[in-house]
Amino acid sequence: MIVSMFSGSKGGVGKTTIAISMSIVTALQGVPTLLVDTSMDGSATGYLLGSNVEPPYLGDLDFVDGVSLRSVLRRVPIIEGNGAELTIAVNGNQKSLKNVGAVAEALKRLGEFPMIVVDVPALADREAVLRYYPIYEAADVIVAVAEPNTVSIRSAVMTFRGKHVVAALNCPRPYTALFIDLYRKYMDIIHRNYGIPYVVVPYSKTIGLLGGDTIGHFGGNKLNIVKNTEPAYVQAITELVKLVLSKK
């Protein structure tokens, strides 16, 4: 199952954080999970592996197939000692994908990962839309990430010609309950009219502290977000994963 993140033209809404969180929650359930980092900044790569990741990157591949794609995969232990791990297709160093369509086709043929989460950057302009739309054509599920504000929801919540779409009303910064409730009503209407379910993901103080280069008090198991972040956040991400997996 290929799950693609989407926020339209609006960036900074927490796509990468939610993609990482969903991937870790899924991997901790014992499902072989692949997180694909397609952003030039390598945000997910930096979060999981730090800033010094050896090439090759996904953006280095001139010819993409199953063999070359596996050359950019790295395994990341989530809980040391018990074998729980996440696999990530690394990118970064300001390298954009040379052939997004070929990457999408190669992902569809990868057999060993029942769950593939693709972190796609914000589609800020027409070029980005025409560049990255094959990822959404290949996707089985689209996770639309929006903040509780008008611009973000209008930008992110779309249909994808009958594909399964799940929305995350995310709070990458503290929002008042009043605003969250206000936009929850709007998401209720969208759910009724378009069949797009949603989950409110609350603000988490700690999720940003668990990244690769940060020094925290979490030891070698800091990526275990189920243990190290707020229960409400974990519950929301788990609910989001359940909605994603509810695709028939």
Added chain:
Amino acid sequence: MPKFPFGLKRDNKSDASVPDFFDQVEQWKTTGSEEAVNEPSGSQPVATQPQQAPAPQAPQPAPQQPVKPAQAPQPVQGYIQPAVSAPASMPVAGQPTNVGQVPTARPAPQPVQPVQPIQPVQPVPSQYVAPQPAAQPVQQQAAGETAVDQLVELAKVLGMDSLVANWENLKKFAAQLDEEEKKMQKELEELQNKLNLVRMTRELLRRIGI
């Protein structure tokens, strides 16, 4: 209490339009419009500077992939079990309504005006940087091949058979390499598929405690 967004009513009977992403992609591919991807089709761009002419459209580059038909939803792979039932299928967005759009009282964009000699039109910075058409490597490659072919013909005429023979040998060698690459790649993928099956089988055995 702030106002409800999007014309939302307290009775929750408001209509909320949701555009379709692929409709927007098709529109952009066919028309080359610079309209924002999130705007419902048919909406007009907001003219923030009505005195200025719209920025000229740059030539649209060819998309990397041909237009594909909409894919049917694929079944869930592997052993992931649905945790909750899927939501009831609802109709996909058809023609988005004008809910949430800018009121029609806004100034419409002005058509392109001829350049006036007294006050020439300044270049308008466009929000979107249209990609420049890339260099045409196909034509360059074709031209290169033609030149090489001419060189080979000249070598034949000049009686430099050794050069021609070496060149043709290299072409044969390249063809052999291509065939070898295809063969090895096929073998690799077959092996990888077998490995995947072995891993999945082992994983299933682990799950039942073996």
